[in-house]
Amino acid sequence: MPSVMIRKSDSGVLLFYVAKKDMEETIATVETDTAESWGGEVELTDGSKWYVDPISPPPVFPTTLRFKRAE
Amino acid sequence: MANLTREETLDLIQEVLEVYPEKAKKDRAKHLAVNDQSIEQSKKCITSNRKSLPGVMTVRGCAYAGSKGVVWGPIKDMIHISHGPVGCGQYSRAGRRNYYVGMTGVNTFGTMNFTSDFQEKDIVFGGDKKLAKLIDEIEGLFPLNKGISVQSECPIGLIGDDIEAVSKKKAKELEKPIVPVRCEGFRGVSQSLGHHIACDSIRDWVIGNRDGDDSFQTTPYDVAVIGDYNIGGDAWASRILLEEMGLRVVAQWAGDGTLAEIELTPKVKLNLIHCYRSMNYISRHMEEKYGIPWMEYNFFGPTKIAESLRKIAACFDETIQAGAERVIAKYEAQYAAVIDKYRPRLEGKRVMLYVGGLRPRHVIGAYEDLGMEVVGTGYEFAHNDDYDRTIKDMSDSTLLYDDVTGYEFEEFVKRIKPDLIGSGIKEKYIFQKMGIPFRQMHSWDYSGPYHGYDGFAIFARDMDMTINNPCWAKLHAPWLADQAAQSEQQEPKRASA
Numbered sequence: 251m252p253s254v255m256i257r258k259s260d261s262g263v264l265l266f267y268v269a270k271k272d273m274e275e276t277i278a279t280v281e282t283d284t285a286e287s288w289g290g291e292v293e294l295t296d297g298s299k300w301y302v303d304p305i306s307p308p309p310v311f312p313t314t315l316r317f318k319r320a321e
Numbered sequence: 322m323a324n325l326t327r328e329e330t331l332d333l334i335q336e337v338l339e340v341y342p343e344k345a346k347k348d349r350a351k352h353l354a355v356n357d358q359s360i361e362q363s364k365k366c367i368t369s370n371r372k373s374l375p376g377v378m379t380v381r382g383c384a385y386a387g388s389k390g391v392v393w394g395p396i397k398d399m400i401h402i403s404h405g406p407v408g409c410g411q412y413s414r415a416g417r418r419n420y421y422v423g424m425t426g427v428n429t430f431g432t433m434n435f436t437s438d439f440q441e442k443d444i445v446f447g448g449d450k451k452l453a454k455l456i457d458e459i460e461g462l463f464p465l466n467k468g469i470s471v472q473s474e475c476p477i478g479l480i481g482d483d484i485e486a487v488s489k490k491k492a493k494e495l496e497k498p499i500v501p502v503r504c505e506g507f508r509g510v511s512q513s514l515g516h517h518i519a520c521d522s523i524r525d526w527v528i529g530n531r532d533g534d535d536s537f538q539t540t541p542y543d544v545a546v547i548g549d550y551n552i553g554g555d556a557w558a559s560r561i562l563l564e565e566m567g568l569r570v571v572a573q574w575a576g577d578g579t580l581a582e583i584e585l586t587p588k589v590k591l592n593l594i595h596c597y598r599s600m601n602y603i604s605r606h607m608e609e610k611y612g613i614p615w616m617e618y619n620f621f622g623p624t625k626i627a628e629s630l631r632k633i634a635a636c637f638d639e640t641i642q643a644g645a646e647r648v649i650a651k652y653e654a655q656y657a658a659v660i661d662k663y664r665p666r667l668e669g670k671r672v673m674l675y676v677g678g679l680r681p682r683h684v685i686g687a688y689e690d691l692g693m694e695v696v697g698t699g700y701e702f703a704h705n706d707d708y709d710r711t712i713k714d715m716s717d718s719t720l721l722y723d724d725v726t727g728y729e730f731e732e733f734v735k736r737i738k739p740d741l742i743g744s745g746i747k748e749k750y751i752f753q754k755m756g757i758p759f760r761q762m763h764s765w766d767y768s769g770p771y772h773g774y775d776g777f778a779i780f781a782r783d784m785d786m787t788i789n790n791p792c793w794a795k796l797h798a799p800w801l802a803d804q805a806a807q808s809e810q811q812e813p814k815r816a817s818a
Contacts, residue, residue, distance in 0.1 A: 257609075
């Protein structure tokens, strides 16, 4: 259950940053990304999948969330 | 010597790895790579931030070095206690040349060494009482200090002293910030974790000190310079450019910085990071907590400076954008003269770098402005995000080496035969004795500043002074002069000025 900081990059994509692992990846897809809520299964460009319970209303980035490994 | 092709470079890596035992070979192979600009993510070609291999020579530091030496040390009006045995503080004292203004020993303490000088009895009975006594002594002798940080050395973690409790108690007594930093040297694989721990301690103990206090007059043009340690005056050479374009520099982290500047940083509009590796942590925190955006910039060499100034200006309104153009135009004659003078003397020279932090990628632009080429680069303690940024700055099929060992570096140099090596004091004399011009790129070889337009002039002069120094032709004994002349003929001459 790492703490993950989600922030927007200059180009507008969401970055997935795990401070403890010094891992910074781009988020490829988010399961739920609507005006009401944000979250669910998140897939990164390296293929790994992470899960966070959908948050509503959608959080303001940057923010730190606790993710779980999906699968 | 012509540049190597991709295959030749791969062969070279294989050849160098040949001497290692099987297991070591497998491990080290992951840390050596040939640059390929088409790769987006460095983790596909190079492994970094891993434990050094036992038995090989590494030049890495420890977490204490990263915290006390890099992040906390330059904050000039605080006293940084090296808590533990005397050596760690004494041998690193004032070694990094973080320049500052102030009266040392009165209101600034940058080059002084404060230590609790642990003895056997402190290890056996614990050092908390000693720390409390030391803080009282400091307060008596140096009443103008603005705060104290306690930088743990290895034994503190091993014997389980509670420096947090002592710090809290004393902070209440003295009404000054006293920051315990758990940067014991054994933590992590290099100084990099020390940077992280230090940034976290700033986050936890300092950065929120002035939350809710709006007495500080802000302007829309407030910025903070983060990760510039003012080595040889670097931060000053950077700061004037920012000020000339109309920005107000509220804080310098950490070179020539003060505790008050650090506390006021959450009030700025933009954080400018020079050394990404050591201070991205705190910038990310400020982005999340205070909504301050951050951006990286590079003040080495006129091309990168102009690029960075424009990028910084783009975050502000037209007056600043006009200011950036004004600054670039103002210095144009100055840097053009530098290039005109030195480029003919340095054109085509090949450089290998092995430094830490930001320099293995940031100085590439400055060398290119002088017509030189960087053919190999590597970091002591980088993480993959640093290599992500490096790949784009280096040309294809150049060499990348992470946490290179003494043996590998020497072998690479023997084969690639660069005209200049930029690394640290531990490598300097080996390569000078091999007859290769060398500059220390940690301390600028006691020169500097190298940042900014003013620094570029000094940088160009220093590189010329080193490469075209007549001494390199005198390295062979007179009775071996014939032999030396022959080998000189085989390869193009290095220096004749």
